[in-house]
Every structure is written in C-alpha cells, then in structure tokens.
Amino acid sequence: MAKVCVYAELSEGKLNSAVTEIMAKARELGDVSVVALGTGAKEAGATLGKHGAKVAYVKEDKVFDDYLAEPATDVMHALQQQDAYDLILFSFTSDSRDIAGRLAARLGTGLISNASDISAEGGSFVAKVPYFGGAKLASMKANGKPAIVLVRPKSFEASETGGSADVKDAPGSVGDGSKRAHILERVTEASEKVKLEDARVVISGGRGMGGPDNFPLLEDLASALGGAVGASRAVVDAGWVPYSMQVGQTGKSVRPGVYIAVGISGAMQHTVGMKTSKVIIAINKDAEAPIMKIADLGVVGDALKIVPALTAAVKAKKGKS
Amino acid sequence: MKIVVTVKQVPDPNSTQALESDNTLARDKEVVLDPGDECGIEEGLQLKEAHGGEVVLVSMGPERARDAIRKGLSMGADRGILITDEKLAGADALLTGRALAAAIKAESPDLVICATESYDGSTGMVPPILAELLGLPQLTFAKKVEVNGTNLKVNRQTADGYMVVEAAMPALITVTAAIAEPRYASLKGIMAARSKEVKQVSLQDLGVDGGGPAETIESVASAETRKAGSIIEDDGNAVDQIVKVLADAKVI
Structure with missing residues (x-):
C-alpha cells in the first residue's frame, strides 16, 4: 500500500470541509495519515478517523493559529523525514497553498496544483488538472517522491467510513525563525446567512447586472430561495462585491442543486467553479453567450426585470404551499 | 527600500488559447504583461513613491518577454532583469522558482511582490516556493499593504473577510487584483522606458542547474462538457418556466 499523508487545514479551530472531501479519494490510494495543527487539532483528527485516516498526527499549539505557513511547513517537513510518504495531499485553498509550496521547495520536489482528480498508475501518481479554465484536462505524472498534489475543493464527495484514527503527537519543533508572518487580527466581512460553498441554491451576478446597486435584487431572490449570492471575477475585480463572493477558477468552487447565473457570459474562468452544479439556469441578454451552452x-431577456418577477413568483408559490 | 516585482508575459486573456504539440502553452498568440502583475507593479511604485527606493522587475521567459518588462518600465519601474534560456522552455514551478530566486537573491531586496497566481497557469505555486528558497516570510493574498520602517503589515484576503498579518522585512508578499488600480503608462513614461536597463541572464549566469522536470504531462483531453438544455426568449412567460425548473429540482 502506498503511504499517503493529508494535510488537514484548520481555520479558527474548524476543519476545512475540503479535507473530508479529499479523504474520500486518499483512502482509495493508500494508508492515510492526517496532520492537524493548532486549536481543534485533536477533534479534527478524530473526525478524520471516521473518514478513513489510520493515523492522525496532531499538535494543539497556538503557534499554528498565529503564524502563517512556516510553522506548519516545519512539521510537514519533519514528518516526511520520519515517515517517507509516497503522496502528500493538500486542498487548493489559501493556507494550504502557502504550506505546500514551501514544503516542495524545502524537499526539492515538484508539485501538481489545482488538481480535480488523482489516480495511482504503475507505482506513480497521475493527477488530472483542468487547463484553460476547465476546457482541457491534462494528465500530469509526478516524477519525484513524495508526489505533492493540491486538490480543488468540491472535487470529491465526503463520506464517512466509520473507522477511528490512532492519534499521535506530530513530530518536529517550531523554532523562533519560523515565527515571522504574524496574524494580528481576523476580520469577518461577509455577513452570509448561508455559506456559498454549502448553499443548495446559488445565484450569481455578473456584468449584466449593470452595477453594484442592482445586486440587492439577487439578495432578495436568494433569501426567497434560501440560497446564497455569488459573483463573477469581472464584477469582483471591478469592486462591485467582495472577493468572498467570487465563484470560479480563482474563487470558490460550488456544486449546488441549482445554480442561477445572472448576466454572466460564462468565461471558462467562471464555469470551472460551477459547472458540476446539478441544474444550471442562465439569464442573459445574449443568446450566444457561452453560459447558454x-x-x-437558458433565458434570453432582461435580468433586471426577470429577477424581481422571479422573486415574487417564488414567494407566492412558497406562500401557497 | 528596494522592491523586486516578478512579472510574466502571458497569452492575452482575451484571445483564444491553444496548446503546442508538446502540450506546453502556445505562445505565438498575442501576449501581454499578466494583468495581475500590473497590480503588483502599481503597488511597488506606490510604495516607492511613499518611501523612496527602487523598483526592479524580474521576469523569466523567451526573449520577447522583454516587452512585458518594457511595459512595466513605462509605468515607472526603474530597471529589469530577464532570465532567458532554452532549458527553461516548459519549466515547472520549482525550476521557475529556482531561476527567479537566484536572480532576486543577487539584488537583496527589502520586499518581493508577486501576483497571487498567473493568468495562464493559475497554479499559484511560484510565490511560496520563491519565499522558501529566498528564506523570506510570505504574506500572501494581500489586498492592502502598509510599510512602517522595516515593519510590513498586510490585509490578507480570507474566505469570509481578511486577516491582518505583520512581519519584519525583508519579506515576500503576493497581491490580489484589489491591491491597486494599475496606472496607464504616460507618453513620457514610454519614452523614458526605452533607455532603461533590461539585463538578460542565462541559467549558467545564475548558477542554476536545469535538472529534469518534476512533472510530466502525459496527455491532454477535452474535458467533459455539459449538454445545452433549452434556450427560450423571455416573452413574459420565462418566470413560469424557471419556477418549473426550480420545482423539479425540489428547491421550492
């Protein structure tokens, strides 16, 4: 069996949901150890045992909560020296990206980023990586050991297997030299009632919304449907809405039951983050827009008229039932 | 303060992209300075204007990547370094990081600015690799930067807001498009850029060994595409049809 290590990203004591998704694939590829660092590490280790981790290396030390990347890199490096993994998996999320890059450089090995699938082939690992915003899928083979692969969130579905992990103290020590990028404060901006990544219905707006002043129309529809509002990169870059709402290659990946794209042309940058939604509805003035494909x-029409009418219709239908 | 900004020439995001027969990006298309790097250059220039010093652009690419550097120089950067070498064709993130690190190390900057990721590759792996190889702390996904003496403070983008992160310089930061609106090059700037220095160096000059690729692209396939459903013109009944789809999907 291959030796697989999964970095279990924690944020303010909570396990990132991308990690349990990765476990669903990791346990098919070999014996899995997980590494959880900082506040909440023990609980995360126990959770990941239920998702198929045989060993959970944990360290509940505030240093991992308070400093970016370097302390975790020290532990991951020490663990690789100790256990010599064949494959190390990270989620393609900010904190994990920072650690994976540093670890690869320290080990002098390569890494494959932004993967949507991974398989074992003849003793090595091959990852599928979407290119050109998802139009092409490249199969990339890792030539070095360990193979380090970063997996896009929502690539796999998390499921429990009901096991339990052997919880151990993570090796390595964190020197003062690694306490450099110091987190002073965390500020929450998004007042999301429903988390974008977890919403059953996502309504996203693009340039076709005309301006930031029209985004409340989408908020109204979202609250009628119990969903969340997303946005295209174009409107985030233009400063209409915060980055936390961005769906796509460089934003969040979502997989809701219904995705409603309003005034979004459907550049591949965007579709790679939403095209696995179960049902997609597009409202756009342009019948030729790529999103229609x-x-x-696909509804060709004026979003600013259709959206409020739809909100009213949804409310009316809900009122009846 | 001495600031290095890494820059990359990429296929124009507005043009159709293609792959060469060896599965590397076709670069005979229209190419531009990566729009994310323009934001990094702008931030570098604003810091220089506030604190004094020098902005040096470092790029890796074929000879014509000099145009991307030239564009940054016309915005106001002081000089450029172009790492160009046949052995770098199709270089992976680790080799790219090694080459850039060697060139940057020789400059001993106070601050290195990178975009969070390139427009074409979008792997985002060069900045953390670079930080590790240069032995610098990394403050990533910055949407705001403050410099006070040797102290550096950034607002780092998170999924639901931001965190304030502090470090002593020298340091490396990655910046998002929200950091600064890039300025247009003035005519005067364009003229001045012509006489600014762009030094060309090879891997041998930098003392970097090419080595074998860490990853190999085995094949490239077209991704599975969704089939288009029905497209309707809104003649007043569109809302009913949408409601039906929502009901079928059991969300109402």
Missing part, C-alpha cells in the same frame, strides 16, 4: 435552461 452549458445551461439546462
């Missing part, structure tokens, strides 16, 4: 229902 992947939508289950």
